[in-house]
Amino acid sequence: MEYTQHTTNRFVDIKFYEEKLSPVCGYWNEKLIPLEEALKFLRSRMNELQKYIETAKNNCHFPSEHGLTHDESAALFLYATEENVNSLNRMLNQTLRSSDRSSVKPWFPYLKLLDTAVAKLPTVRKNVWRAVINDVDRDFKKGEEFTWWTVTSCSLSMDTVANHLPSESKITLILIEAIHGKYISGYTEHPDEGEVLLMPGTELRVVSDSLDYSDSIKIIHLMEISEDNDEQLPSAIAIMKASSQTEDEPNRNGIRDHSFMMIVYYSLVKLGVKFQAKRFINSLALSGNMRHK
Structure with missing residues (x-):
């Protein structure tokens, strides 16, 4: 089973809903091109795109001790920039959630930049957090496995996620035992957020049924799974x-x-x-x- 996400902030979803989606992996074979060229298809949809790209290039972490090029570092910085409802990460993930997989193809050059960038960064094998502003515990059953095809932002700190949540709402906190997460905080505008990315194709298993601490707060426990490492982290x-x-x-x-x-x-x-x-x-x-x- 696969879930798609409607996002209000890159750490927080409005809801999850079940939908079968085919894999997205064609971008692996793309050639690396400059960031401006990779995003030129967005000029009609994203106001001031060139200014956002220039800001990313002027403020991103470069030179990089991890060997990222200027365009790769700027691609990460731009992904984590959230100015308004038309932020790049929201448009990207909205497309990655679409059942029309052909709509993802224009994003392939940017996804190639992003994927190449995170491949050079340290891998995180730790507990990370997300949240949903809704009660979605019924959608997660112990032992169930599914795949996320979005670029998923998580944080090493629950406090970071909590800072993006409303004070009065039903909330589901999601603890994920990541084994292939990529630590990108040094490459974002807010390095104190402890941001970890899970890239498209992340496979997950529900470790246990939800923990209910009130009518408004649930905690879901997921673990990342892969063919080469199916061992559960000390949780x-x-x-x-x-x-x-x-x-x-x-x-x-x-x-x-x-x-x-x-x-x-x-x-x-x-x-x-x-x-x-x-x-x-x-x-x-x-x-x-x-x-x-």
């Missing part, structure tokens, strides 16, 4: 499900568990749901996963 979210630990049993996850609980707690507070955050901490204490000393 922080496992502690939130493990209610069988006894008082006499040592807490094997130690400091990492406590840190994760604090991240969740403070992020929920930032969302304006302090009551639910306190209830979350209390539920962990009652289950034996957090003990008062």
